[in-house]
Amino acid sequence: xxxxxxxxxxxxxxxxxxxxxxxxxxxxxxxxxxxxxxxxxxxxxxxxxxxxxxxxxxxxxxxxxxxxxxxxxxxxxxxxxxxxxxxxxxxxxxxxxxxxxxxxxxxxxxxxxxxxxxxxxxxxxxxxxxxxxxxxxxxxxxxxxxxxxxxxxxxxxxxx
Amino acid sequence: xxxxxxxxxxxxxxxxxxxxxxxxxxxxxxxxxxxxxxxxxxxxxxxxxxxxxxxxxxxxxxxxxxxxxxxxxxxxxxxxxxxxxxxxxxxxxxxxxxxxxxxxxxxxxxxxxxxxxxxxxxxxxxxxxxxxxxxxxxxxxxxxxxxxxxxxxxxxxxxxxxxxxxxxxxxxxxxxxxxxxxxxxxxxxxxxxxxxxxxxxxxxxxxxxxxxxxxxxxxxxxxxxxxxxxxxxxxxxxxxxxxxxxxxxxxxxxxxxxxxxxxx
Ligand SMILES: Cc1cc2nc3c(=O)[nH]c(=O)nc-3n(C[C@H](O)[C@H](O)[C@H](O)COP(=O)(O)OP(=O)(O)OC[C@H]3O[C@@H](n4cnc5c(N)ncnc54)[C@H](O)[C@@H]3O)c2cc1C
Ligand code: FES
Ligand code: FES
Numbered sequence: 001x002x003x004x005x006x007x008x009x010x011x012x013x014x015x016x017x018x019x020x021x022x023x024x025x026x027x028x029x030x031x032x033x034x035x036x037x038x039x040x041x042x043x044x045x046x047x048x049x050x051x052x053x054x055x056x057x058x059x060x061x062x063x064x065x066x067x068x069x070x071x072x073x074x075x076x077x078x079x080x081x082x083x084x085x086x087x088x089x090x091x092x093x094x095x096x097x098x099x100x101x102x103x104x105x106x107x108x109x110x111x112x113x114x115x116x117x118x119x120x121x122x123x124x125x126x127x128x129x130x131x132x133x134x135x136x137x138x139x140x141x142x143x144x145x146x147x148x149x150x151x152x153x154x155x156x157x158x159x160x
Numbered sequence: 161x162x163x164x165x166x167x168x169x170x171x172x173x174x175x176x177x178x179x180x181x182x183x184x185x186x187x188x189x190x191x192x193x194x195x196x197x198x199x200x201x202x203x204x205x206x207x208x209x210x211x212x213x214x215x216x217x218x219x220x221x222x223x224x225x226x227x228x229x230x231x232x233x234x235x236x237x238x239x240x241x242x243x244x245x246x247x248x249x250x251x252x253x254x255x256x257x258x259x260x261x262x263x264x265x266x267x268x269x270x271x272x273x274x275x276x277x278x279x280x281x282x283x284x285x286x287x288x289x290x291x292x293x294x295x296x297x298x299x300x301x302x303x304x305x306x307x308x309x310x311x312x313x314x315x316x317x318x319x320x321x322x323x324x325x326x327x328x329x330x331x332x333x334x335x336x337x338x339x340x341x342x343x344x345x346x347x348x349x350x351x352x353x354x355x356x357x358x359x360x361x362x363x364x365x366x367x368x369x370x371x372x373x374x375x376x377x378x379x380x381x382x383x384x385x386x387x388x389x390x391x392x393x394x395x396x397x398x399x400x401x402x403x404x405x406x407x408x409x410x411x412x413x414x415x416x417x418x419x420x421x422x423x424x
Contacts, residue, residue, distance in 0.1 A: 021164040045252075051255055062193075065163075068189075114254070
């Protein structure tokens with residue numbers, strides 16, 4: 001299989017790789033680049049565990065071919081903490097017991113981050129809608145929804 | 161998975177490359193890449209086009225042109241396309257809507273194709289290198305069509321005349337039990353002057369409910385007057401059976417939901 005060059009920014013760092021044509025972004029991130037924060041749950045677009053942010057939009061890395069991301073700005077949960085300090089969303093997920101096995105957590109956090117970037121003070125319905133493409137088999141969702149609302153409040157207090 | 165992606169800047173070159181066996185066009189990839197992940201080896205090569213014209217939305221003089229690569233999210237957030245937002249928002253969750261394209265939705269087998277149901281009710285025209293095709297003809301022949309769709313065009317409906325409903329079991333983003341779109345023109349006294357009704361999941365692809373359309377003409381949208389149209393809605397349908405609903409269930413609930421959509 002032909003190898004193709006791919007270049008993009010991942011959590012602020014330039015990445016340049018040769019990958020097999022047709023490789024998914026999920027595969028490239030996890031197995032080639034070593035960012036294992038996006039999880040491969042279903043590889044079918046259904047679970048949302050592989051969600052990443054590409055050029056400001058939530059996308060499924062299992063259904064995105066890596067070579068279509070040339071020049072893109074990609075963000076994953078691995079890039080959220082700064083200087084060893086957790087992002088407010090990560091903190092809130094821990095504090096609100098929104099994480100059990102943790103498999104869905106990176107995808108949930110990416111979906112929540114896109115929401116809070118655009119809608120800093122979301123309603124509960126906004127949160128439910130934003131997380132509607134992400135499946136969790138452990139928490140029952142309510143702690144996750146609460147965690148996102150808590151993180152939103154923390155953010156708006158910081159901004160005030 | 162063994163797939164090779166070829167990228168072209170023009171539709172013309174990509175159309176030529178698509179003629180090779182085992183080659184398929186890549187829109188947003190939500191069905192094509194999923195199939196490859198699932199082990200479908202019928203496709204060995206994917207073709208895509210980077211021409212930004214394919215992602216353009218043009219609204220002018222009451223007409224809309226949607227590039228085939230326009231995503232559901234782009235339609236849902238376009239200020240002039242508010243009438244279409246419910247149909248665009250019916251497609252998957254937020255990440256899927258950022259990836260799912262208009263072109264791909266035209267080819268999506270039931271239970272998918274919710275946006276194509278809306279386009280069928282709107283009487284859209286589908287454009288590819290063969291020219292312009294009415295959407296009915298396009299949908300009927302889509303299994304053998306290999307040409308890249310570049311645009312769909314239709315007259316922008318007024319907020320009053322276009323109605324869309326998706327019925328699903330998992331809220332807010334489950335796949336369709338059925339979807340219905342209706343384009344209705346009413347006289348000043350509320351009588352139906354013209355009607356186009358399209359149904360999703362009532363066949364392997366979106367279909368028109370022509371008997372119901374005819375029965376609606378001259379009616380007011382009251383429960384009593386629309387009753388014959390609801391009774392006629394099941395004519396010519398062959399609903400799908402899938403894990404979401406059986407053909408029997410879909411047949412039973414179609415008149416109920418059509419009634420809710422039509423009643424003011
Ligand atoms: C989890 C999940 C949930 C979903 N939920 C829904 C839903 O609720 N409603 C719904 O309608 N759909 C749903 N879908 C299906 C799908 O996302 C949409 O139908 C979408 O619009 C398909 O577009 P795409 O660009 O991703 O298609 P692709 O996967 O890129 O392509 C699909 C087919 O269309 C062909 N094609 C694509 N673009 C063109 C073009 N311009 N010219 C010629 N051929 C073309 C491809 O070759 C392929 O055969 C869902 C999918 C997933 C994975
Ligand atoms: S692994 Fe991508 S959506 Fe499940
Ligand atoms: S915490 Fe286990 S899947 Fe969500």
